[in-house]
Amino acid sequence: xxxxxxxxxxxxGWDAADPLRPxxxxxxxxxxxxxxxxxSLGARPKAALPRxxxxxxxxxxxxxxxxxxxxxxxxxxxxxxxxxAKLIGAGAGExxxxxxxxxxxxxxxxxxxQLAAPRREILAVADDFPxxxxxAQGVARxxxxxxxxxxxxxxxxxxxxxxxxxxxxTQANFRTGELHDMADITARVQRHGxxxxxxxxxxxxxxxxxxxxxxxxxxxxxxxxxxxxxPGAPAYLFVAERHQTAIDPPLSGWMGHAAPFDFDPVxxxxxxxxxxxxxxxxxxxxxxxxxxxxxxxxxxxxxxREKSRRMGELFVARMKPLLESGAFRPGSPAGAxxxxxxxxxxxxxxxxxMQRLAQDNVIGDFRxxxxxxxxxxxxxxxxxxxxxAVEMIRKMAG
Amino acid sequence: xxxxxxxxxxxxGWDAADPLRPxxxxxxxxxxxxxxxxxSLGARPKAALPRxxxxxxxxxxxxxxxxxxxxxxxxxxxxxxxxxAKLIGAGAGExxxxxxxxxxxxxxxxxxxQLAAPRREILAVADDFPxxxxxAQGVARxxxxxxxxxxxxxxxxxxxxxxxxxxxxTQANFRTGELHDMADITARVQRHGxxxxxxxxxxxxxxxxxxxxxxxxxxxxxxxxxxxxxPGAPAYLFVAERHQTAIDPPLSGWMGHAAPFDFDPVxxxxxxxxxxxxxxxxxxxxxxxxxxxxxxxxxxxxxxREKSRRMGELFVARMKPLLESGAFRPGSPAGAxxxxxxxxxxxxxxxxxMQRLAQDNVIGDFRxxxxxxxxxxxxxxxxxxxxxAVEMIRKMAG
Numbered sequence: 001x002x003x004x005x006x007x008x009x010x011x012x013g014w015d016a017a018d019p020l021r022p023x024x025x026x027x028x029x030x031x032x033x034x035x036x037x038x039x040s041l042g043a044r045p046k047a048a049l050p051r052x053x054x055x056x057x058x059x060x061x062x063x064x065x066x067x068x069x070x071x072x073x074x075x076x077x078x079x080x081x082x083x084x085a086k087l088i089g090a091g092a093g094e095x096x097x098x099x100x101x102x103x104x105x106x107x108x109x110x111x112x113x114q115l116a117a118p119r120r121e122i123l124a125v126a127d128d129f130p131x132x133x134x135x136a137q138g139v140a141r142x143x144x145x146x147x148x149x150x151x152x153x154x155x156x157x158x159x160x161x162x163x164x165x166x167x168x169x170t171q172a173n174f175r176t177g178e179l180h181d182m183a184d185i186t187a188r189v190q191r192h193g194x195x196x197x198x199x200x201x202x203x204x205x206x207x208x209x210x211x212x213x214x215x216x217x218x219x220x221x222x223x224x225x226x227x228x229x230x231p232g233a234p235a236y237l238f239v240a241e242r243h244q245t246a247i248d249p250p251l252s253g254w255m256g257h258a259a260p261f262d263f264d265p266v267x268x269x270x271x272x273x274x275x276x277x278x279x280x281x282x283x284x285x286x287x288x289x290x291x292x293x294x295x296x297x298x299x300x301x302x303x304x305r306e307k308s309r310r311m312g313e314l315f316v317a318r319m320k321p322l323l324e325s326g327a328f329r330p331g332s333p334a335g336a337x338x339x340x341x342x343x344x345x346x347x348x349x350x351x352x353x354m355q356r357l358a359q360d361n362v363i364g365d366f367r368x369x370x371x372x373x374x375x376x377x378x379x380x381x382x383x384x385x386x387x388x389a390v391e392m393i394r395k396m397a398g
Numbered sequence: 399x400x401x402x403x404x405x406x407x408x409x410x411g412w413d414a415a416d417p418l419r420p421x422x423x424x425x426x427x428x429x430x431x432x433x434x435x436x437x438s439l440g441a442r443p444k445a446a447l448p449r450x451x452x453x454x455x456x457x458x459x460x461x462x463x464x465x466x467x468x469x470x471x472x473x474x475x476x477x478x479x480x481x482x483a484k485l486i487g488a489g490a491g492e493x494x495x496x497x498x499x500x501x502x503x504x505x506x507x508x509x510x511x512q513l514a515a516p517r518r519e520i521l522a523v524a525d526d527f528p529x530x531x532x533x534a535q536g537v538a539r540x541x542x543x544x545x546x547x548x549x550x551x552x553x554x555x556x557x558x559x560x561x562x563x564x565x566x567x568t569q570a571n572f573r574t575g576e577l578h579d580m581a582d583i584t585a586r587v588q589r590h591g592x593x594x595x596x597x598x599x600x601x602x603x604x605x606x607x608x609x610x611x612x613x614x615x616x617x618x619x620x621x622x623x624x625x626x627x628x629p630g631a632p633a634y635l636f637v638a639e640r641h642q643t644a645i646d647p648p649l650s651g652w653m654g655h656a657a658p659f660d661f662d663p664v665x666x667x668x669x670x671x672x673x674x675x676x677x678x679x680x681x682x683x684x685x686x687x688x689x690x691x692x693x694x695x696x697x698x699x700x701x702x703r704e705k706s707r708r709m710g711e712l713f714v715a716r717m718k719p720l721l722e723s724g725a726f727r728p729g730s731p732a733g734a735x736x737x738x739x740x741x742x743x744x745x746x747x748x749x750x751x752m753q754r755l756a757q758d759n760v761i762g763d764f765r766x767x768x769x770x771x772x773x774x775x776x777x778x779x780x781x782x783x784x785x786x787a788v789e790m791i792r793k794m795a796g
Contacts, residue, residue, distance in 0.1 A: 060439075106676075138648055141650075265524060265548070
């Protein structure tokens with residue numbers, strides 16, 4: 001709990017003592033902005049600029065087609081995948097990077113359908129990120145044998161049964177930040193003989209994740225939030241090693257072929273995770289993503305999580321008068337352990353308030369209908385930014 | 399026909415008089431290299447560098463999440479799609495840019511299956527680019543009602559029948575460069591009540607294409623060949639306006655939703671071409687691609703085609719002694735009208751020869767088992783480069 005008697009200096013002291021403080025220097029983030037939206041789009045790693053210059057000038061510009069081998073562009077999905085694997089508790093050869101989160105979720109759902117056959121029900125939670133539900137709806141339209149059930153989280157345990165093929169969930173809810181218990185839910189789902197698919201978009205890079213420790217089957221995640229990969233960065237797919245050879249990829253493009261440069265007209269899937277690649281790797285976007293990953297992998301995720309929790313607690317403590325007066329309602333779970341790295345508050349006029357905050361350079365997100373959402377990216381956010389952001393809200397509400 | 403009595407000066411004169419000559423200045427291409435591989439990876443537009451700097455420094459770095467609206471990142475797939483549409487004879491709102499060619503072909507094949515139901519046969523040609531066949535094989539695995547038949551081009555007309563749903567072809571064969579007659583083939587296919595899907599990867603930007611003039615149903619193409627969009631650039635999808643509202647996208651992600659930012663849990667497809675988007679646009683890669691498109695759209699494609707034909711004829715004329723001696727065999731159609739913007743020769747030792755050429759800075763492609771392939775990108779290639787490349791081959795063979 002954070003004492004009511006603290007002041008801005010106290011909080012500035014936390015920043016001064018913060019072991020993660022040097023990381024801020026690795027991002028090109030304007031000092032005029034309080035950016036609490038790293039859960040929508042992470043800040044730009046300084047290293048992205050020289051890296052992209054290098055790719056443009058030397059690798060593409062000078063070496064042209066030879067870049068594919070000379071600079072191992074071909075190996076980027078697997079190389080970056082292996083670096084992401086370390087951040088999410090997966091092994092080398094279990095993660096690949098390509099396409100968007102939506103496309104990777106499509107691959108994961110098709111894989112789960114195949115692995116769990118003849119089970120045919122996919123369970124999803126009603127307040128999952130919309131694209132996840134949309135993609136699952138698409139899978140259910142394609143495969144007449146798939147039945148998609150979308151239900152409240154509370155109804156999930158009772159819905160598990162002998163026909164459940166897979167359950168899909170985002171580890172932290174995009175709106176409320178509610179953090180789901182990966183170990184417990186995965187175990188429950190697997191006790192019923194079903195597969196568990198996690199979306200790590202809102203948690204990777206901001207808290208320790210143990211995919212293999214929790215015996216997860218499949219996972220996806222995006223590169224542009226806490227991994228700081230840039231707008232529309234490539235996403236990643238995790239497939240537990242035990243499942244890999246059994247899966248027929250639905251999007252069976254040449255980069256997933258066992259030998260792409262043999263130009264074999266008959267598709268033969270690559271032995272491992274690479275079979276989930278389809279088209280040619282998006283080299284420029286991958287290169288930017290890799291600079292974000294290179295920062296995250298040097299951070300101690302236990303410290304990152306600790307700081308993120310404390311930022312959330314500070315936000316709540318400072319919002320207390322506004323919550324007690326009823327001007328705002330809490331939108332996130334009360335305990336820091338039950339939240340990811342974000343917090344939200346509800347207000348009938350949320351859209352306008354977030355706009356006004358933005359005019360004052362406090363950047364968060366509005367989510368319909370009434371959600372004011374703030375994310376904490378401990379690698380570049382400071383405790384005083386949280387302090388100042390709430391001061392701004394208090395002034396606006398005052 | 400090119401006279402046997404020409405010399406290098408004659409050819410240098412053609413360059414001096416070439417109306418497309420100024421375009422070379424728009425590419426950052428080392429003068430030490432004879433780059434005849436623009437059909438694998440186009441050269442880098444000079445403008446890609448400042449544009450990426452702008453995106454990294456200002457748009458992402460300074461404006462962060464606001465980039466999506468302030469710099470219209472959200473509108474990039476449609477904006478760039480409309481610019482590509484003009485290069486391929488399509489209308490505004492008929493082309494969108496996202497994902498890879500493989501993924502877009504998946505969308506096109508699924509769309510054709512739906513539009514042509516209850517017809518169930520998809521026809522493909524045996525020497526099509528492998529990823530196209532691989533993706534079609536994937537579609538046939540997913541949909542038990544789809545029957546994929548892969549046959550030689552000559553067998554195609556007789557294979558068309560009342561059960562043909564769609565025919566898929568690449569306009570210019572990736573290996574031989576053979577150019578297929580879009581108008582004639584599309585008309586034949588449609589006379590049988592089937593749909594025609596063209597892959598424009600090897601032709602867009604290098605010859606005039608009239609998708610709507612030929613009444614084509616669906617098309618895809620890649621951004622990194624003659625469109626010079628960079629390694630792994632996003633690809634595009636064309637859907638004729640008449641078909642758009644009837645298609646249920648299989649990869650139904652949030653960016654294809656009628657109102658993505660309403661965060662509606664139920665997928666409702668956008669009215670037009672946008673429904674074929676799935677995940678978040680890859681902004682960095684799209685920005686690089688747009689600089690390539692911006693060059694192509696200022697070129698007269700009739701002149702581009704004329705120069706490309708002449709380059710092919712020059713290559714063949716200069717290869718004549720080597721072909722007559724039997725040292726090399728022709729691998730492409732004999733007439734310039736029957737070829738795209740590339741030419742190939744067959745030699746048992748092709749792999750090693752291409753390597754030796756590369757050591758001397760003449761860059762083409764080896765394609766198994768015995769193909770030496772050279773592409774002509776009239777916006778930056780010069781006639782003397784063709785002359786010098788063949789000189790090098792003659793020396794090597796001599």
